[in-house]
Amino acid sequence: MQLVPHPVKLIISTGEPAGVGPEVCLAAAKDFLGEQPNAQITLLGNEDLFKHSSENNLSTFDRLKIESMPLASPVDPGVLNPANAQYVLNLLDRASDACIQGECDAMVTAPIQKSLINSAGIPFTGHTEYLAQRSNTPHVVMMLCAPLPAGFLGIKSRRNLRVALVSTHLPLNEVSASLSYELLLETIQIVNQDLRTKFGIAKPVIRVAGLNPHAGESGYLGREEIDMIAPAIEAAKQQGIQVSGPYPGDTMFDVAALEHVDAFIAMYHDQGLAPFKFVTFGGGVNVTLGLPIIRTSVDHGTALDIAGKGIADSGSMLEALRLAYELALNKRKLS
Numbered sequence: 001m002q003l004v005p006h007p008v009k010l011i012i013s014t015g016e017p018a019g020v021g022p023e024v025c026l027a028a029a030k031d032f033l034g035e036q037p038n039a040q041i042t043l044l045g046n047e048d049l050f051k052h053s054s055e056n057n058l059s060t061f062d063r064l065k066i067e068s069m070p071l072a073s074p075v076d077p078g079v080l081n082p083a084n085a086q087y088v089l090n091l092l093d094r095a096s097d098a099c100i101q102g103e104c105d106a107m108v109t110a111p112i113q114k115s116l117i118n119s120a121g122i123p124f125t126g127h128t129e130y131l132a133q134r135s136n137t138p139h140v141v142m143m144l145c146a147p148l149p150a151g152f153l154g155i156k157s158r159r160n161l162r163v164a165l166v167s168t169h170l171p172l173n174e175v176s177a178s179l180s181y182e183l184l185l186e187t188i189q190i191v192n193q194d195l196r197t198k199f200g201i202a203k204p205v206i207r208v209a210g211l212n213p214h215a216g217e218s219g220y221l222g223r224e225e226i227d228m229i230a231p232a233i234e235a236a237k238q239q240g241i242q243v244s245g246p247y248p249g250d251t252m253f254d255v256a257a258l259e260h261v262d263a264f265i266a267m268y269h270d271q272g273l274a275p276f277k278f279v280t281f282g283g284g285v286n287v288t289l290g291l292p293i294i295r296t297s298v299d300h301g302t303a304l305d306i307a308g309k310g311i312a313d314s315g316s317m318l319e320a321l322r323l324a325y326e327l328a329l330n331k332r333k334l335s
Helices: 021-035 047-056 082-100 114-119 127-134 172-178 181-197 224-238 269-280 315-334
Strands: 008-013 039-044 064-067 106-109 141-148 159-165 205-209 242-247 263-266 285-289 295-298
Touching: 008 082, 008 315, 021 039, 021 047, 021 064, 021 315, 039 082, 039 315, 082 106, 082 114, 082 127, 106 315, 127 285, 127 295, 141 181, 141 269, 141 315, 159 181, 159 269, 181 205, 181 224, 181 263, 181 285, 181 315, 205 224, 224 242, 263 269, 285 315, 295 315
Parallel strands: 008 039, 008 106, 039 064, 106 295, 159 263, 205 242, 205 263
Antiparallel strands: 141 159, 141 285, 285 295
């Protein structure tokens, strides 16, 4: 394997301390470093959460460092404690600062419990929104990625399924009011730009969903497609972006499209992520587009019911590390 001039430095926020984050981060980090000699990893989290690491010969991984951060209260696996809400945010702050300042090449995040942070009196919508605010980025886009093997659903060659969202963590009855021509056009532009500059795709092919059943059926089932979505798509085409739509949400993800579409854009969370998670079986990776830094994450939750039992699957975290490494290399090549 050809070595890169300088190791890629990844930093991991291990997430909710009472969840599976610490254990899957450690397991995935060790697996990743075993397959990738050109990487270094910093695990952010209280050292007590990794006390079993010596039993796993952590000391033999000279490219894996634990940066301990103080907890406000001891952790009981599976039991949420609002006292540790600020600790979770401190991990995110440290990881994002390391990337913004150039200390690390990319950050990877483990799952957090949004309700816990809010119950501690700290307004919090999610990783995506929080990192946008910290980096002073006015518009970011949440995108899920997963590899599909050749032969899956009849596709001829290995493909990457990528699904981006116009709106993220909103109640369904607020989605329509949140949409605008400007938001839709910017979303398409951001997806196109990051597919080019971070994923290394020279001419991305993008599909955009409608909001309403049958993509509004010529206005009979809603006018969002006519008034906002279609005009935004047309404006993006005029800018040279290879984008099409709006497609009905129930037919946009047809098998033939998987062969040539680089990213699908859905209007709201479940429209895009329900089909994505159905076919990726928990192996997806969350990427935040539009940020000045690279951030990937697992696509699962804190799994409190199995935390601390040593049975959590670290596969999604491993994929998140692999993608973060790939994006960091692409950024170096294009910079």
